[in-house]
Amino acid sequence: MSKIMIIEDEExxxxxxxxxxxxxxxxxxxxxxxxxxxxxxxxxSPDLILLxxxxxxxxxxxxxxxxxxESNIPVIMVTSINSEIDEALSISYGxxxxxxxxxxxxxxxxxxxxxxxxxxxxxxxNVNELTYRELKFDLQKGIIKKDNTEIELTKNxxxxxxxxxxxxxxxxxxxxxxxxxxxxxxxxxxxxxTVNISRLRNKLKEIGYDNAIDTRxxxxxxxx
Amino acid sequence: MSKIMIIEDEExxxxxxxxxxxxxxxxxxxxxxxxxxxxxxxxxSPDLILLxxxxxxxxxxxxxxxxxxESNIPVIMVTSINSEIDEALSISYGxxxxxxxxxxxxxxxxxxxxxxxxxxxxxxxNVNELTYRELKFDLQKGIIKKDNTEIELTKNxxxxxxxxxxxxxxxxxxxxxxxxxxxxxxxxxxxxxTVNISRLRNKLKEIGYDNAIDTRxxxxxxxx
DNA sequence: TTCTAATGTTACAAAACTGTAAGGTTATAT
DNA sequence: ATATAACCTTACAGTTTTGTAACATTAGAA
Numbered sequence: 001m002s003k004i005m006i007i008e009d010e011e012x013x014x015x016x017x018x019x020x021x022x023x024x025x026x027x028x029x030x031x032x033x034x035x036x037x038x039x040x041x042x043x044x045s046p047d048l049i050l051l052x053x054x055x056x057x058x059x060x061x062x063x064x065x066x067x068x069x070e071s072n073i074p075v076i077m078v079t080s081i082n083s084e085i086d087e088a089l090s091i092s093y094g095x096x097x098x099x100x101x102x103x104x105x106x107x108x109x110x111x112x113x114x115x116x117x118x119x120x121x122x123x124x125x126n127v128n129e130l131t132y133r134e135l136k137f138d139l140q141k142g143i144i145k146k147d148n149t150e151i152e153l154t155k156n157x158x159x160x161x162x163x164x165x166x167x168x169x170x171x172x173x174x175x176x177x178x179x180x181x182x183x184x185x186x187x188x189x190x191x192x193x194t195v196n197i198s199r200l201r202n203k204l205k206e207i208g209y210d211n212a213i214d215t216r217x218x219x220x221x222x223x224x
Numbered sequence: 225m226s227k228i229m230i231i232e233d234e235e236x237x238x239x240x241x242x243x244x245x246x247x248x249x250x251x252x253x254x255x256x257x258x259x260x261x262x263x264x265x266x267x268x269s270p271d272l273i274l275l276x277x278x279x280x281x282x283x284x285x286x287x288x289x290x291x292x293x294e295s296n297i298p299v300i301m302v303t304s305i306n307s308e309i310d311e312a313l314s315i316s317y318g319x320x321x322x323x324x325x326x327x328x329x330x331x332x333x334x335x336x337x338x339x340x341x342x343x344x345x346x347x348x349x350n351v352n353e354l355t356y357r358e359l360k361f362d363l364q365k366g367i368i369k370k371d372n373t374e375i376e377l378t379k380n381x382x383x384x385x386x387x388x389x390x391x392x393x394x395x396x397x398x399x400x401x402x403x404x405x406x407x408x409x410x411x412x413x414x415x416x417x418t419v420n421i422s423r424l425r426n427k428l429k430e431i432g433y434d435n436a437i438d439t440r441x442x443x444x445x446x447x448x
Numbered sequence: 449t450t451c452t453a454a455t456g457t458t459a460c461a462a463a464a465c466t467g468t469a470a471g472g473t474t475a476t477a478t
Numbered sequence: 479a480t481a482t483a484a485c486c487t488t489a490c491a492g493t494t495t496t497g498t499a500a501c502a503t504t505a506g507a508a
Contacts, residue, residue: 071394097321139363139364140363140382140383140386140387141379141383142379154494154495154496155365155366155379155495155496156495156496158364159364159365162364163364174454174455188496188497188498189497189498189499191455191456191497191498191499192496192497192498194454194455194456194457195456195457195458195496195497195498196496196497197455197456198455198456198457198458199495199496201456215454215455215456215504215505217453217454217455217504217505217506218453218454218505218506378464378465378466379465379466380465380466398484398485412466412467412468413467413468413469415467415468415469415485415486416466416467416468418484418485418486418487419466419467419468419486419487419488420466420467421485421486422485422486422487422488423465423466425486439474439475439484439485439486441474441475441476441483441484441485442475442476442483442484
């Protein structure tokens with residue numbers, strides 16, 4: 001369940017937004033003014049912020065600018081209709097989306113869903129994962145996770161696996177893999193690739209992926 | 225320079241869009257109908273697609289749905305005003321943004337810029353590179369490239385560097401780095417982190433990034 | 449079926465990686 | 479100015495990674 005922070009001064013709108021979101025399984029936190037807003041945001045650490053740009057006295061852009069120095073929490077700006085300048089500024093100051101009042105609740109929910117989806121793997125920054133069947137492959141650490149098992153890959157194994165993963169269901173030639181691994185600068189034994197493939201296969205086998213990498217003799221390998 | 229494909233049947237709009245984009249340093253490719261559109265997209269491999277949802281006979285959503293099976297090239301839907309249903313569907317079918325006609329050229333450009341920025345590192349799948357100043361950091365291989373120099377990072381150095389990179393200009397605590405590196409399962413000497421930071425700094429220094437990682441005593445590190 | 453090139457396996461040694469310890473340096477509070 | 483905790487550097491040794499070589503297996507052409 002995602003936490004959404006609503007920053008908005010008009011009570012009616014707050015309540016309406018909150019009701020819509022809570023009905024759709026979001027947790028909401030309301031902030032009625034900008035006093036100490038930045039600290040509160042960082043303290044609460046919401047998954048997304050709905051920010052009204054027209055709160056009097058202080059403007060939303062300043063808050064957004066300051067927030068962006070500290071965090072990439074996604075922000076959807078809520079603007080009055082026809083305020084194109086606001087719109088332009090919001091984007092260039094780092095808003096992830098904006099929506100104009102009055103808004104259709106379904107559209108709002110879709111936009112929130114879309115922003116959450118596209119930022120999920122990105123803002124919570126270090127989750128750089130590829131998925132393969134039931135596996136998660138952590139690109140940074142070179143770890144494959146399945147259920148509660150973890151397998152560590154060496155650098156070579158990582159390179160091969162992510163290359164295959166990015167070409168899933170396509171045949172990858174041995175030469176492709178060779179140049180990916182060794183940049184054809186230094187000479188290495190042809191067999192070095194075979195050995196590395198073999199080692200990767202053994203690790204995959206340990207977690208039940210026995211025939212994941214298939215040999216297409218004379219052509220290359222394919223990850224199924 | 226980014227390539228933008230315009231899929232739109234009205235000639236006037238095509239030309240106008242094309243002019244605006246070319247004036248702003250984008251290369252444009254125009255597709256006036258959906259005949260074979262998917263193949264053409266994959267062949268041209270544009271960096272972004274502007275897709276008119278109202279082309280007669282076939283609808284844009286179908287194309288988008290099919291495209292999404294093959295590729296994550298970012299798509300901005302162009303819709304007629306007030307077609308909220310289209311809007312909703314576009315997002316749920318995988319559009320990255322949409323814009324309503326008539327559009328303000330500056331807003332259009334900003335949105336294009338924003339979409340390109342946020343998808344740059346993500347959609348073109350095998351180019352898994354992060355950029356830091358004049359450096360390119362290849363996440364798969366753990367190689368930092370600057371001009372024609374290459375520096376190899378070890379796994380630990382990769383983890384630290386990409387963590388810092390993903391939190392650029394933000395202070396990262398030593399504890400964060402410790403748990404990122406060692407998952408706090410096994411005990412390691414506090415100093416192990418210091419040593420690894422030191423090794424990473426030495427490598428960065430070799431290519432002229434002397435004070436890239438700054439110590440904030442008592443707080444952590446920050447990548448400038 | 450038989451032959452052969454392509455691919456696989458294993459063991460091993462050189463090279464790279466990495467945590468530790470011991471001692472040095474530095475920023476900050478008092 | 480001084481003390482001290484925080485951080486840095488270096489050398490070292492245990493461990494892991496990796497290419498090689500020697501031999502084994504296999505798919506597919508003839």
